[in-house]
Amino acid sequence: MDYISVSQYAAKYGISERTVRNYCAKGKIEGAFLTGKTWNIPSAAPLPPHKKAGAAGISPLLRRLREEKRMELRGGIYHRTQIDLTYNSNRIEGSRLTHDETRYIFETNTVGLSGGVLRVDDIVETANHFRCIDHIIENATRRLTEAFVCRLHAMLKASTSDSRKDWFAVGAYKRLPNEVGGCATCPPGQVHERMAGLLAAYNACPRPSLADLLDFHVRFERIHPFQDGNGRVGRLILFKECLAAGLVPFIITEELKMFYYRGLAHWGSTNGYLLDTCLAAQDRYKELLDYFRIPY
Numbered sequence: 001m002d003y004i005s006v007s008q009y010a011a012k013y014g015i016s017e018r019t020v021r022n023y024c025a026k027g028k029i030e031g032a033f034l035t036g037k038t039w040n041i042p043s044a045a046p047l048p049p050h051k052k053a054g055a056a057g058i059s060p061l062l063r064r065l066r067e068e069k070r071m072e073l074r075g076g077i078y079h080r081t082q083i084d085l086t087y088n089s090n091r092i093e094g095s096r097l098t099h100d101e102t103r104y105i106f107e108t109n110t111v112g113l114s115g116g117v118l119r120v121d122d123i124v125e126t127a128n129h130f131r132c133i134d135h136i137i138e139n140a141t142r143r144l145t146e147a148f149v150c151r152l153h154a155m156l157k158a159s160t161s162d163s164r165k166d167w168f169a170v171g172a173y174k175r176l177p178n179e180v181g182g183c184a185t186c187p188p189g190q191v192h193e194r195m196a197g198l199l200a201a202y203n204a205c206p207r208p209s210l211a212d213l214l215d216f217h218v219r220f221e222r223i224h225p226f227q228d229g230n231g232r233v234g235r236l237i238l239f240k241e242c243l244a245a246g247l248v249p250f251i252i253t254e255e256l257k258m259f260y261y262r263g264l265a266h267w268g269s270t271n272g273y274l275l276d277t278c279l280a281a282q283d284r285y286k287e288l289l290d291y292f293r294i295p296y
Helices: 006-013 017-025 060-071 077-092 099-108 120-138 146-157 188-203 210-223 230-245 254-266 272-291
Strands: 033-035 038-042
Touching: 006 017, 006 038, 017 038, 017 272, 060 077, 060 120, 060 230, 077 099, 077 120, 077 230, 077 254, 077 272, 099 120, 120 146, 120 230, 146 188, 146 230, 188 210, 210 230, 210 272, 254 272
Parallel strands: none
Antiparallel strands: 033 038
């Protein structure tokens, strides 16, 4: 019988090496055995069956997020996710708020000045992003639609300076052409058709994998359906759909920003760039789940 390494098995199925080691340690991969500290895995070993969600049809993580949100619990996974996801996603898009300032806004609903100059939009969009996360937690298993996507955008951009511009469509598709990273995006007149096609293809997938979710994310960002806020809305959707599919979600941190951008740019030719970046981010979130004793 031929055997492969943990890294080869991980690459074969598009999962992290940490997940493979967990499978091996828990006996989920039949025929895998240790030689010293190295796992040997039968090359023909299939991916372990996906663990079904609990009795309520949701994952342990989603159940915990909803419970802690309802309880308004401090110091749990919900609290940590709100702050980390909001800070990092906004920071990628140029927010000047620090992690501590983001945490202060979430915990006190007030603004703590650190001595610098703060932009009002950064504060407003931070508060709005907290509401968006609540929305995706409560509606994680809801089918993804154009109306849902536009609702997220409306929540994110509400009461910002952009919302007061006549040409800026809050909660609706862009009216003017835009580009991302110097690259052309979908013309405004074609956005509805492209988004409808993208969502139809995605919703036809009965059990999306991480690769399926990333493919959707890249296509969404290349359409760039809104005038602004596409990155944050796209990452919120990505987090939501991980919860819906029972996959461990992840947060793209500021440190991973350039690797993330490289992955977006090269998707379709070198998918491993984005996949590896997101698997690394997923491993970091798994460390939180381990700390809070949430199975996955």
